[in-house]
Amino acid sequence: MNVLYFILPISLLFALGVIVVFIVSTLSGQWDDLETPAHRMLIDDEHEPTGERT
C-alpha cells in the first residue's frame, strides 16, 4: 500500500490543477455563453486556395 503515499499527493496536485484551469476559464468568460458555441462548431471552415481568410 506504500504506493498510496506517492499517488495521493499527485492526485491532489492534479485536483488543484483542475481547479486552477477551471477558474482561469471562468474568468476569461468561457462559460458566459453556453448556447452559441454549440451552433458555431457546426460551421465548417472554408478552404480557400489563396490562404486569405475572409
Place this chain on the structure above:
Amino acid sequence: MPRSFSEADFCCGGCAAAWEILHANGLDSYYALLASGDEKPVPVTPSGVDFGYLDDPAFRAAQARHDGRTMDFYLEGVHCAACVWLVEKLPSMVPGVDDARLDLGRARATVRLGEAGSFAQVAAQLDRLGYRPHAVREDEAARLQQAENRRLLMRIGVAATVTMNLMLLAIALYAGVAGELADIFTYLSAILFLPVLFYSAVPFYRSAWGAARSLKMSIDVPVVLGIAIGAAVSYWNLLAPATREHVYFDSLATLVFLLLGSRYLMRRAQESALARAGVLHNMLPASVRRWSADAGGFVSVPVESVRRGDRVEVRVGEVFPVDGRIVAGRTRINAAVLTGESRLQEAGENTPVFSGTVNEGAAVEVEVLASGAETRVGQIVAMVEEAQHRRPRTAAVADRIAGWFTLAVLVVGAATFLFWIPSGADRALNHVMALFIVTCPCALAMSAPVAMLVSMGRAARLGMIIKGPDVFEKLAAARTLYLDKTGTLTQGAYRVLRWEFSEPDEEPRLRRIAYELERRSNHPVARALLEDLLAPGSPPMGAPVPVTGAGERIGEGVYGEVDGVCYALRRDDAAGTDGAVESGVALLADERVVARIRLGDRLRDDAGAMIERLREAGMRPRILSGDSAAYVAAIAGQVGIVAEDRLAGETPESKQARLAADAGSVMVGDGANDSGALATAAVGIAVHGGMEISLRAADVFLTRPGLAGIATLVRGSRETMQVIRRNLLFSLVYNLIGAGLAVAGIMSPLGAAVLMPLSSFTILGSSVLGARSFR
C-alpha cells in the same frame, strides 16, 4: 456548396433579395446550413428604417462601449446555426467592420468597427438580411450579473472537485481501510473540506443571515444549520481516536455542490427569460426624422435628442415616437395599444397623437409636445414600475416548510439527547449528531427548484418564457383569468370577416378584380383584403384580367377599368356596425354594387378552444377591454363568455384597479393599456406580438402566436406543483426513516452516506419526469 437559384425558387421578393446579397458576397453556404436544420425559410421583409442616427457622434459616444468602436445590437429573428454564421460574416459584407460575434441565447450581436466603419451601414445590412437590429447598451447591472455568475461558477467548480476527491477517500474508508492509512485519509478529508466550508458555501451563509435578520424563514436556514452542525461534529470527532470514523465531510460537500448547482441553473434559466423580455420589441422607434433647417429636410436623429417644439415626420406604418399634434397631413391612427379600441381613428391637422400608436394612413408631420418619460406611454411605464415595486414577495412552498422542519429537527434532537443521557453524555451527543446529519435538508432544498427548473426549460421550448419560479404556484392556485380583447383574444388588426356577392356566379372573377385593384395600395383595408384573398384555403380567384387606368384616390378608394366596365372599391357606409363588423367596403361596377365586404377585428383561431380548456380546468375567463360594450359583446358572444364576465370601456388605471381588487387572479394582455394590470396581477401573461412594456410588466410571455399556450401553462403549473409536493413528500419520508434510525441509535456513517445521495437522486428523477403538459 453554392447552388444556383432562379427567381422561382423563392417564396417572396425578400428572400430573393437576401439571396442576392449573400450570393454577391460569396456566402452561398448559408443555404447549406439552413437546409441542415429544420428551420423553415421565412419571408425577409426589411423594415427600411433609416439607421443614420447610429453614426450621430453624441449617440455613438453614449451607446458604444468604452473603446468607442464596439456596439451591441439586439437582433430580432436569430435562431439557428445559419444565423450565427451569417452575422459573424459581417466583416466580409460591410467594409470597415473588424469583428462580429453573436450570442444566440440572448440574441446579442457585438460588432467592432475599424477606424472608418459606420454602424449605420452595419445596421442597414443586418436589416436587409432580415435581422432587425436594435442598439442596446451593456449596462452596469448586466456586468454585475455576469460577475456574480462567474463567482458562483467558481464556487461550484471548487465544490465539485473537492466533493469527488472526498468521495474517493470516503469510499476507501467505508470499504474498511484501517490503521495509519485510515487516519491519514480522515485528516486529508478534513483539510480538503475547508475550501467548501469557507469558500463554496458562503452564499448560503449570506442568504440565511439575511433571512434571520429580517426574522423570515427560508430553506437556507436549515441548510446552514445542517452544514454548521455537521462540520462542528465532524471536526470534534476528529480529535478523539475512538470517534474518528464518525466524520461526514463527503456528505456535506455533496450537499453544498448539489445545492449550488441547482441554484446556478435556476439563475441562468431566469436570466435568459429576463434577457428576452428586456428588449425593444416593436416598442418606440429609436430614431425619428426631425426637421433640420440646416439640411433643409428631415434628418434621422436618436429619439432622446428630440425636444418640445421640434417637428418630426412619421411615415405610413410607423409608430409615433412622441406625443404631439399633427401640423401637416391627414391620416388614420391605430391607438389600440393605448385605448384597446381596435377601430382606426381619423386624424387631421391639430389632432393630438400619442407615442406608441401606429400611423396607418399617410405620412404626417407632428409638432412634439412631450417625449420620453413625459409621454402617455412613459407615464404608463412609471405606473408599471411602481406596481412591480409594490407587489409583495410570497414565500415559496419550500421556505414555508423550512420553519416547521427546523423546529421539528431541533425538538426531536432534544428528545433524543434526553432519552440517551442515562447511557452517557458522549453516546447521547453522538446519536443527536447522527440525527442532524441524516436530516440535513438537501433533498428538501432541491425539491422545488429542480422541478421548477425542468418546467421552465420545457415551457420555454414550447414558446412560453417564464420569468420567475413563483409563477407556477400562483398560476396553479388562480381561479379567475382576465383577458384583454384587442390583440389578445382578437388578432388586433383589420381582417375580412365576410364577402357578400350579389351574383354568386361572378365570385371568382370579382375576387380577381378586387385583387388587381387593391394590389398597389398601402391602405389597411387593402392589406386586409389582399391577405384574405391570398390566404391558403380561401375561395379561388379567376384568371388574371388586364386593368387599365388603375389608381387610388386618398380617402375614397381605388378604381380601374376592366373590359370597358369601370370598377371601384369604396367605403361602404351602409355596412353599419352590427356585431364585430367595424367597417365595410363595396365593389362597384359602373356605380352598381356587385359585392360587399365586411371588415373588422377577428377572433384568434384558437381563442375558443383555449377558453374551453380553461373552463375544463376550473378557471373563470373574463374579458377586460378598453373597447366599447358593443364590440366586446360581439367577441364575447363568439367564445361563450356571459354578460357578467364582459367588462368594457376600461382605462389602463381601472384595469389595474380591478386586478388589485381580485387578488390571486391572472391577467392576459398585449398592449401598453394592459401593462399596469399585468404588473399588478398575481400572474401577468403577455401574448405574442405585445408591446415591449407589456413584456416587461408580465411574469410570462408567449413567443409564439396563438393562445393555446395559456391553457397548457395553467395545466403545466398544476402538474409542476404536484411534482413539487411529491418531491417534498419523498424527502420528508427519507428524513423520517433516517431520523428514526438515528434516534434508535442504529444509524451508521455508511447508512447516512448512502441515504443522503439516494434521497437527492430520487428527487432529481422525480423532477425530470416532471410536468406532462410541458413535454
